Amino acid sequence: MFDFESCLKIGKGEYKRMMEPLIIKMGKLQREAKTKKIPVLIILEGLDASGKGAVMNELLMALDPRGYKVYSNNKDTEEELLRPFFWKFWKNLPGEGEIAVFDRSWYFSVIKNLNDMNKKEYKRRCQEIMDTETLLRNGKTSIIKFFLFISKEEQKKRFKKLDKNPSTSWRVTKEDWESNKNYDEILEQYEKLLDNTGNEKGVWNIVCSEDIDSAKVQIFQRTVAFLEKSIEQSGQDTLEMIPLKEKSFSLDSVNLVKSISRREYKKKLKKYKEKLMELEHEIYEKRIPVVLAYEGWDAAGKGGNIKRTVDRLDPRGYDVIPIAAPNDIEKKHHYMWRFWKDFPKGGHITIFDRTWYGRVLVERVEGFCKEEEWHRAYHEINSIESQWSDDGAVILKFWLHISKDEQLRRFKGREKTSYKNWKITEEDWRNREKWDLYKDAVEDMITMTSTENSEWHVIPGNSKRYARLKVMEIIIEELEKALKKREK
Known part of the structure; x- marks a missing residue:
């Protein structure tokens, strides 16, 4: 050589x-x-x-x-x-x-x-x-x-x-x-x-x-x-079409009837908030980076869920990154670039309100990228998440699932409530018309990218109280696992 x-x-x-x-x-x-x-x-x-x-x-x-x-x-x-x-x-x-x-x-x-x-x-x-x-x-x-x-x-x-x-x-x-x-x-x-x-x-x-x-x-x-x-x-390169796996998950299998009483909710919510506050300090001491990735239907309750999760946390120890359409600078880079640059340092938490999975959801459904590109994205995302977890990060991914009827009820409620109607846009209604296309994309996403170290947690969200507690339970459980693993 x-x-x-x-x-x-x-x-x-x-x-x-x-x-x-x-x-x-x-x-x-x-x-x-x-x-x-x-x-x-x-x-x-x-x-x-x-x-x-x-x-x-x-x-x-x-x-x-x-x-x-x-x-x-x-x-x-x-x-x-x-x-x-x-x-x-x-x-x-x-x-x-x-x-x-x-x-x-x-x-x-x-x-x-x-x-x-x-x-x-x-x-x-x-x-x-x-x-x-x-x-x-x-x-x-x-x-x-x-x-x-x-x-x-x-x-x-x-x-x-x-x-x-x-x-x-x-x-x-x-x-x-x-x-x-x-x-x-x-x-x-x-x-x-x-x-x-x-x-x-x-x-x-x-x-x-x-x-x-x-x-x-x-x-x-x-x-x-x-x-x-x-x-x-330039412009002549073609990507090989990578076939998708046969679906191993269906959103229809999710039990959306799950709920919890207001009294039980308040009791557990207080307990979980205190526990998360303790864990935030422990992961800081152990220098464990944590990524919480939220995806879900419009009006599924991502914002309210995140708000309850961070309520008692030290704001110096976490960041919430809301993801919208990429700006001009982000468009010039690889689609993963903007997420890499916001990755948390050891001991900190980054919460992504929508994520890199936009590549295989909105970009797939709306035709913002080629079919070969979103087919390949599953492998690319798995590879990057594997790098993150192998380097010691905890990656927790949540899909907040609600029924189509529940979404309609929430949309109408937002329109009627003065301090909430800013949350509902024409784009939300337009996306709703493509429910079946998005449903197909979500099921492929979960099938293709739920891995051993980075699995998807599908959260029944018709009951907001149940969904909030369930997410917090999972975060607590997984952070405790990571801390025990670090002690070995």
């Missing part, structure tokens, strides 16, 4: 002659990619002192600074350490027509944490990387990956040169000298990682950077060819 015989050297005159047209071409392709609304992700990985900074600087000088952003993955911040593995990368992904350059990415994060991983965890990370890159490509992000390598002797030479100069000596750390000492081991680790995460669409560009000018030319040449191909194929 790391073939030193492939290392090339070019003179300054040859370098200038080759680079000038490439720089002009790069700027032109950036503008075309913007016009085509293509998100471009350039990943620069490599050995220490292999010249990533020099390559990146040359690359950025060829681009319009209004159309790119750079993310450097070095030492994790406290904020990043309290989030799932991919959180810091997702929030820095490019939108339509943008270029993001990752100076080290998820690959470096795996390498630097190898000593803390067993074989199972390492294998999981490799699979998550491949799943994430496939998901992004299916979402129209063009990804090109470079790995720069140099010999042990050249690395040592560059460290010494940096160390001798007072203005650059700060860049050489004890860890750098240690990496040179363990050069063969680190190179072998990278070779294994790159081999385990490369595939036909995620091929690695391995570049020898013994001669940095030669490396720059190679990277420019390959990036230009990559962008030309991405622009040429």
Whole structure:
């Protein structure tokens, strides 16, 4: 993989002659990619002192600074350490027509944490990387990956040169000298990682950077060819249609008659609120992130349910994220981007009032995405939720179910009540006309995305009191389970 015989050297005159047209071409392709609304992700990985900074600087000088952003993955911040593995990368992904350059990415994060991983965890990370890159490509992000390598002797030479100069000596750390000492081991680790995460669409560009000018030319040449191909194929890619499972769940099986007396409700409500207040403190101490995902029919009682759940909680420990139609910035990104950026840090709770499942509900029913896209979304969502739960998060998903007659009664009640009529819109009535289409979509959603670590809880909601208590019961039970698991 790391073939030193492939290392090339070019003179300054040859370098200038080759680079000038490439720089002009790069700027032109950036503008075309913007016009085509293509998100471009350039990943620069490599050995220490292999010249990533020099390559990146040359690359950025060829681009319009209004159309790119750079993310450097070095030492994790406290904020990043309290989030799932991919959180810091997702929030820095490019939108339509943008270029993001990752100076080290998820690959470096795996390498630097190898000593803390067993074989199972390492294998999981490799699979998550491949799943994430496939998901992004299916979402129209063009990804090109470079790995720069140099010999042990050249690395040592560059460290010494940096160390001798007072203005650059700060860049050489004890860890750098240690990496040179363990050069063969680190190179072998990278070779294994790159081999385990490369595939036909995620091929690695391995570049020898013994001669940095030669490396720059190679990277420019390959990036230009990559962008030309991405622009040429824009809008032509087709997704394979992934078949749905046969439905294993029917909303008709839900017993909507369940109810509870007002007296019993008040008694339990007080008890559950106090218990949730205690648990909020405990999950904070254990740094467990919690996601409560609410979906349901219009007027099913999501807002009232959330209100009772958080009533006694410390507002500094939770956020409620109401999800509406995506804004202009959100539309430019992958549909999961806006949910990743709001993921809670360890010890906090995020409550989503409607969720990423809009992809397989409203976007499916209303035709806002292609059939192939929402078919694929089930697998994508399962993959991401698996990442969250494997990284220690508690994911609780609730579908609040009411009958069509009960919905009509609540709609009419809202229209007649002055302080509630703002809740009812023409869109609500229009959605009601598509009840059967939504019902079919909900049943597919629950069948396809109810997994061992992230199952759906279908809550009978004709009785608001019963639904509120049932949700709180489930939250309490699952948080207690998570705390016991953390103690083991």
